[in-house]
Amino acid sequence: MPRIINFAQAINEAFVQAMEIDKNVICYGLGVDDPKGVFGTTIGLQTKYGKERVFDIPASENAMTGIAIGASMAGIRPVMTHQRLDFSLLSLDQIINNAAKFHYMFGGQHKIPITIRMIVGRGWGQGPTHSQNLQALFAHIPGLKVVMPTTPYDAKGLLLSSIFDDNPVIFIEHRWLHNMEGDVPENDYRIEIGKSSQINEGNDITIVSMSYMTVEAIHAVEILKDHDINCDLIDLRSVKPIDWSSIHKSIKKTGRLLVLDTGVTEGSIAGEIIANVCENCWNDLKEQPHRICLPGTPTPTSYSLTKAYYKRSETIINTVSKMMNKDLDGYVLVDRKDLPHDVPGDWFKGPF
Amino acid sequence: MVHSIKDANKMSNLHQTSTSVLKEIYTKLFKIRTVEETIAKKYTEWEMRCPTHLSTGQEGIAAGVCQALLKDDYVLSTHRSHAHYLAKGGDLNKMIAEIYGKESGCSKGRGGSMHLIDKNVGFMGSTSIVGGTIPLAAGLALSSQLKKESKIACVFFGDAATEEGVFFETINFAAVKNLPILFICENNLYSVYSPLECRQPVNRKIFEMVNGIGIPSVAGNGNDALETYYKSKKFVDEIRNGDGPRFIELSTYRWREHCGPFFDNDIGYRSETEFESWKLRDPLLNFENQLIKIKKIPQEVIDTVKTEIKREVIEAFQFADESPFPDVSELYSNIYSGDTN
Ligand SMILES: Cc1ncc(C[n+]2csc(CCOP(=O)(O)OP(=O)(O)O)c2C)c(N)n1
Ligand SMILES: [Mg+2]
Numbered sequence: 001m002p003r004i005i006n007f008a009q010a011i012n013e014a015f016v017q018a019m020e021i022d023k024n025v026i027c028y029g030l031g032v033d034d035p036k037g038v039f040g041t042t043i044g045l046q047t048k049y050g051k052e053r054v055f056d057i058p059a060s061e062n063a064m065t066g067i068a069i070g071a072s073m074a075g076i077r078p079v080m081t082h083q084r085l086d087f088s089l090l091s092l093d094q095i096i097n098n099a100a101k102f103h104y105m106f107g108g109q110h111k112i113p114i115t116i117r118m119i120v121g122r123g124w125g126q127g128p129t130h131s132q133n134l135q136a137l138f139a140h141i142p143g144l145k146v147v148m149p150t151t152p153y154d155a156k157g158l159l160l161s162s163i164f165d166d167n168p169v170i171f172i173e174h175r176w177l178h179n180m181e182g183d184v185p186e187n188d189y190r191i192e193i194g195k196s197s198q199i200n201e202g203n204d205i206t207i208v209s210m211s212y213m214t215v216e217a218i219h220a221v222e223i224l225k226d227h228d229i230n231c232d233l234i235d236l237r238s239v240k241p242i243d244w245s246s247i248h249k250s251i252k253k254t255g256r257l258l259v260l261d262t263g264v265t266e267g268s269i270a271g272e273i274i275a276n277v278c279e280n281c282w283n284d285l286k287e288q289p290h291r292i293c294l295p296g297t298p299t300p301t302s303y304s305l306t307k308a309y310y311k312r313s314e315t316i317i318n319t320v321s322k323m324m325n326k327d328l329d330g331y332v333l334v335d336r337k338d339l340p341h342d343v344p345g346d347w348f349k350g351p352f
Numbered sequence: 353m354v355h356s357i358k359d360a361n362k363m364s365n366l367h368q369t370s371t372s373v374l375k376e377i378y379t380k381l382f383k384i385r386t387v388e389e390t391i392a393k394k395y396t397e398w399e400m401r402c403p404t405h406l407s408t409g410q411e412g413i414a415a416g417v418c419q420a421l422l423k424d425d426y427v428l429s430t431h432r433s434h435a436h437y438l439a440k441g442g443d444l445n446k447m448i449a450e451i452y453g454k455e456s457g458c459s460k461g462r463g464g465s466m467h468l469i470d471k472n473v474g475f476m477g478s479t480s481i482v483g484g485t486i487p488l489a490a491g492l493a494l495s496s497q498l499k500k501e502s503k504i505a506c507v508f509f510g511d512a513a514t515e516e517g518v519f520f521e522t523i524n525f526a527a528v529k530n531l532p533i534l535f536i537c538e539n540n541l542y543s544v545y546s547p548l549e550c551r552q553p554v555n556r557k558i559f560e561m562v563n564g565i566g567i568p569s570v571a572g573n574g575n576d577a578l579e580t581y582y583k584s585k586k587f588v589d590e591i592r593n594g595d596g597p598r599f600i601e602l603s604t605y606r607w608r609e610h611c612g613p614f615f616d617n618d619i620g621y622r623s624e625t626e627f628e629s630w631k632l633r634d635p636l637l638n639f640e641n642q643l644i645k646i647k648k649i650p651q652e653v654i655d656t657v658k659t660e661i662k663r664e665v666i667e668a669f670q671f672a673d674e675s676p677f678p679d680v681s682e683l684y685s686n687i688y689s690g691d692t693n
Contacts, residue, residue, distance in 0.1 A: 034545035035619045058515035058551040059482050059543060086481065090516065125402025125453065125464045129480045297687050302453030302461030303401050304677030342401060 002183035008040035010152035010184045011173070014159035015042065015079070017188050019049050022077060025163055026053045028064070029081030029117070038081055039119070039178045065091035068114045069099050069168075077113045077163055085118035085172065086129050099168040100143030111166040115159070119173045120262070122212070122310070123342035127301035133263035133294065135210075136272075138170045139240035145193050146170045146240040148211040148262075152182040154237055157191030165193060174212040174262065176344040196243035202230025205256040205320055208247055208273055210236045213260040213292075213311075220316035223333050229324050239269045247273065248281055255286035256323055260316065265293040290319055307341050365578050366646050373419065375649055375657070377577050380415035381636045383661050384435045387444065390665050391434075391451065395613035400451045402464030403480075407435035409607035412573075412635030413538050414439035416580025417506065417600075420588045426474050426492040426505040428485040431466045432538075432606075433478030436508050442470035444664060449672040455682075456675035462686070474503075482543075483509065483516035486535075490522045493533035493597075504532040504591045512543030514558050515551055520565075523599070527566040530596035534587055535567070537601045538574060544610045545621035559601035567597045574602030575635040578642075605630035 005013070018025045027045055029038065033056050037043030046054040057064050061082070068078035082088040088095070095116070102110040121131040139146045145167055149155040155173070162169035199214065200221050209217045214235045221231045232250045236242065251257055257277055261270035270291035277289060292311050300306060317330030339345070366374070388408045395404065407414065410432075418439035421427065429436040437447055443458065450457030451465045458469050466480035476492060479485055489507030496503045513519055514537060526533050537558055541548050552558070559569040568590075572583045580602060587598035607627070609616035617624045643649050 031544055031546060035621055036545070056546050056550045059512040060515045060517065062517050090481070090483075090518075127402060127464050127467070127480075128462070129466075130403065295683060297684055298462075300462050300678070300683065301402050301459075301464035301467070302455075302457075302678050304453065305461065305680065305683055308680040308683055 003186060004181050005152060005184050006178065007152045007155050007173075007180045007182075008178040010156040011041040011159055012043060012045070013184070014156040014163070015045055016048065018160055018163045019045070019053065021188070022164075023053075024075055025077045025079065026071070027079045027081070028055050028057050030057060030059060030083060030087075032056060032081055038083060039175070041178070042081065061087055061090035062094055065094035065116070066098065068116075069094060069102070069112055072112050072114045073102070073110055077115075079115040079117065079163055081117040083119055084130050085120050085134060086132050088116065088118050095138075095144070095168070096141050100141045103167065104143060112168050113164075113166045115162045115169045115171050117171045117173060119175055120211075121175050123176070123306070123344070125301040125303070125342070126299065128298040131299045135172055135239050136263055136267055136269050139269060139272075144168055144170055144240065145238065146172065147193055147238045148172045148174070149237060150177065150211055150214040150235050152180060152184045154191055154197065154235075156184055157189050158193070158237060160188065161190045161193050164190070169193065172211065176212050177215070179345065180215070191237065194238045194241040194243055196237055196246045197235045198232070198246070199235050200231055200233035202232050202254070204230045204254055204324060205258060206232045206234065206247070206250040206254045207258045207260065207316070207320070208234045208236060209260040210239060210269065211262050213262050216311075216313045217260055217316055219334065220313040220320070220330070223313070223317055223330075224320055224328075227326065227328055229320060229326065231320065242273065242276075244276060244280070247277065251277055251281040252284050255284055257285070257289035258316070258319060258323065259289065259291040261291060261293040263293060264296050265291065266296050268293050287323065290323060292316060292319060303340075303342060310341070312341075362576070362578070362642070365582060366642055366648070369578065371648055373581070374643060375653065377415050377419050377581060378639060378643060378649070378654070379657050379661070380418065380439045381411045381577055381639055382658060383444075383664075384411040384414060384438050385636045386661050386665050387438060388434060390669065392608060392613040394669065400465070401453060402451060402466070403431075403611050404451060404465040404613070405432040405611050406608050406613070407432055407606070409630065409635070410538060410540060410574065410604045411435055412575045412577040412580055412639075413536065413602045413604055414508070415635075416577040417508075417534075417536055417584045419581045420584035421504075421506055424474055424503050426476050426489065426496075426503060428476050428489045428492070428505070428507045429468070429478035430482070430485065430509055430513065431478070431480040432510065433466065433468050433508075437468045437470065437475050437478065440470070440475045441473040442468065442475050443472070444668045445671040446470065448668040449675050452672040452675070453677060454672055454675035455678045456671070461678045483513040483518045485509070486513060486519050487522045490526050490531055490533055493526065493531040494529065496532055497529070502592060504534060504588065506534040506536060508536045508538060510543065511537060511539040511541070511548060511558065512546075512551065513537075523562055523565050523567055523597070526597040530594075532591045532594075533597045534584065534591055535562070535597065535599040537599070538604055539601055540604050540606045542606070542610070542622065547621070557601070559599060562599040567599045569599035569601065571601045571603070574604035575633045575638070577635055577639050604635075605633075607631065
């Protein structure tokens, strides 16, 4: 029997299990103990594990990250949470100059087992400073691991792996995934960082995707199947390191590549994947690879502009269709049930 | 009735203040309250589709401080910026249009409620990243110093912003350089749902700490617009005189939820009793009652101010409603300065 819980509950469950297994696991961040519990992900933790291990912090992102690094040097496993990825940018110095360097720079003598959760906003006018998808920025830094779970199952398994990994892990959650439901086993299980997940099998085209874009891809893949286009859909789960062998294997089978990225086009993970596939699978490719990312602008706030800014299943269908020399119109095929484009579902009403 | 020396001081302050200043402060208070409460009322039409932080209950600070500033002085602010923008004289129509995401908005619909600007009145911008504008204000103050202008900079921020490294770095530099800047900390006891006690040491006062860093600082009742005005005025005069930076910590309380149109005393992070006790210290109502008591401004004048502002607010919402959204073809404009697009 499947056990259905949502993404936020899966995160919460991973916290509980990690804190049960190891008393060195601590959890802090702005609002982790407040009534909303970071969209439900940290609800109840302070009651269970006390104020010493679960606590609210001052608005001091940089120092609190350094404090996590320091504590981790002595064996504590801190998990720090940012309600928006954008707020973590105040701590880039500690993340990049210290967390990412201490193992290497001291000849392997230090371990920095910290996990930094960053939530990416979207919709309801989150705008230029509350919705940045900066996974590529972190993935660019040697010494950091970067994961972006899509399903509740992956959220739990990856958070457990991240917490018990001896390296700094940037754990990126998309706000539109928190209410997504799925089958999540009760037991402690781990998902290896650096392993992708095959969501759909098909011989015509490889779609490599991440985080919320995978949800859009799943809709697109179902509709494409009705029109005899069969997609190999790979959800990355980790964007650093990337599961190259699974991608290469799929390309050998399909000869076509479309990459979906929640971030801006220039300097994206999608660009990295296309470069790697061109370098390693040139002869397998039947045609040039494509990518669907965000336009190279800051996120606008206005409702009218976000509609053009974000890409959805419609665009995926149209791009795949073109690559397959078909003539499908995603805008006709996808039924949006009249929901406004800037919310993921009925449960989401501004302002968060 | 005058109950104490404090009350007596208050009354003498009132008596010695010119009618025009009293009227201007009142107008600011009433305008901010009316705008914020109208936004709260209309927000559930779900057409203001951006995170919106209201200042209801905190009007006394914006009104008093901005009354002490000149039009050319610079002001910067935070995620909770409506009051500061309006008190500095920012264009109301453009603010409401911005919250509705319209092309006629003060930031052309690109920024929303948290990113307001009106350079015509020195309002140089507000941003949503806590502490983000504090150094920018010092930078503007530095420019004024370099260009030997008489303009000063004033930056508003909340109690939580004083926990950011950038706050300490900025006040230190402002003190070193003797910059013409007024720091205004609005201490409303909370950062979202987090009370001050879990973020700052219980017996340490923010203004005393800043004093220790080398900036003359005072605290005051932010819900008393006149007290705020006089404290700011004294400091603004000193700053303009070249005496260097000044800091004021003003106590206040946000009435509605941190972000959004509702009340949230029921969810458990603060009590209804606490809220009610602060509601009795209503910066608008108390000011209005005092004005009526001293009879310096006739009731008709107060009534005219109210009628006039209510009309302005209705017109601003109409303006926003009738304004077009930005055109999709404009998505790529303004990424770089010099773009012809
Ligand atoms: C750097 C950063 N960290 C966290 C946040 C999330 N956040 C938005 S408003 C806010 C509260 C700030 O409290 P305060 O400065 O006291 O201002 P108030 O909301 O009380 O007016 C927080 C923590 C943010 N916007 N930026
Ligand atoms: Mg506050």
